[in-house]
Amino acid sequence: MSDSAAPLPSNPHSTRPARQPSPLVRWVNDWGEAVIEGVVTVGDMAIFTWNMLRWMFTRLPSRGTVLINFYQVGALSLPVVALTGTFIGMVLAVQSYAQFHTIGLENRLGAVINGTLVRELGPVLAATMLAGRVGSAMAAVLGTMRVTEQIEALTAMGADPIHYLVVPRFLACILLIPALTIMADFMGIVGGYFYSVIILGIDHAAYLNHSREFVTGFDLFSGIFKSIFFGATIAIVSCYRGFHCEPGAEGVGKAATTAFVRSFVLILAIDLLLTIVLNSVYYTLYPDATSIL
């Protein structure tokens, strides 16, 4: 198919100066592009999630692949979650004592600290640590795999990258985040108790009685229930960012940062939504529930 020696094409760029659009047109254009990009991303992420769920219910990945992810997500996150949980419990004790002491209600610190921990701070803290430690790493690893053609290599060898890479990470996140939440709750309770009773000298029996009275099983359930949604969010956002990583080292860094920021924002938004829903459920189930104060 040898062509004759055709002349090279002339420069296709026109020399006529392009008309500059007005600032309003540019503003509308920029916003339009951002909206379209947002809609495309949401749709793309929905398809990505659907493919992942489809694999999860048709064929689970091998035990070896799942266990490695369980170890990285669960076992390696435990120390940092326990440590931050302890400090948060103690910080809550310091802050709450300053407020409650002035109105003579320091004996009720147990209810405030433990209630806050079990309902909100425990799950959000565990999720934040998971997003920072595991979510960013997931995005960076998958992003590097994308950039170095490892994801394409999986497809070329007849393996499905979503089945092989995303499903184990998703399972690890949703199944182990409740355990991490319980650890954050427990260590926060221990830290709060230690600072309140041992350092601030609050009565041991009063602290425990108020905790028992105002912190219910439903509070524990709602925290763990919310954490499952947080885990799912971290896995989906991080894996999606990794799979859609831009080329180069900068792209990988951006994917890791974006994964954390987006996961964190979504965790807080989902937290608000679920808290409203769960509070409605709680007051429907227990209309005579008393308040802490």
Add this chain to the structure above:
Amino acid sequence: MNASAETIEDPVDAVDTESPLLEARELTVRFDKQLILSNINLSIHRGQTVAVIGESGCGKSVLMKTLIGLIQPTSGQVFLDGKDLSQMKQPELVIARRRFGFVFQNAALFDSMTVFDNVAFPLRQIENVSEAEISERVFRHLNEVGLPRNVTTKRPAELSGGMRKRVGLARALILTPEVVVYDEPTTGLDPIMSDVINELILETRRRYPVTSVVVTHDMRTARKVADRVLMFFPRSRLQPEDSQVLFDGSPSELENAEDRRVRQFVRGEAGERLNELAQTADS
């Protein structure tokens, strides 16, 4: 070739000129607004070794990935043994992809796995293969590409570029594919290691009745391993009516090709490209 390690004395004799194994019809690939490949028609027959040459950015790698179904064409069709890849359902496509072995430009070995696990990976994707059989085949294929047993416990990061390419080749061959696609197999390697890789490509062809597609801009590789050469040109620098395939012939015809762009590429001469680059910089 499925499992039968048949030896071919003269590779050229093995070319089946009857029905194409791989065929592209009016293939067009566009990324956003950028046209990469337009209206490509080509047939690759069983037993052929085709080198696809052309300067960077002309769409060689995109063509290869489209031919094995990694990239969906914007329009046009790819046929494997007469079956349209775009009409295949996912399980059928997965099975079709196992008929290909792809040697990636930078080997694309999995960082988290050892060399053994990397080479064994395609086998483990297929059920009912015992670990004993996996071990036997991994060691045999590593031996075929000249790698010792003690390399199997190493991670890809601990290997040199040439070793990584050879592990990539062993991994591509472990399922005894019908078509082996090499993406820039000698890029980034020293001349000696480049020749080792070229010899391995030839050796693979002698050992197995394989069809090979070698994407390269290394003329030594194209001349040494190929019995047919296709030269592509970047779509953005062609007139709409021009064909993107500037040359389709044997390696011996390259030097005397009618199109001066082919001759310039073969000789490594910048020619008009220097003026074009200067004009682009000025504009």
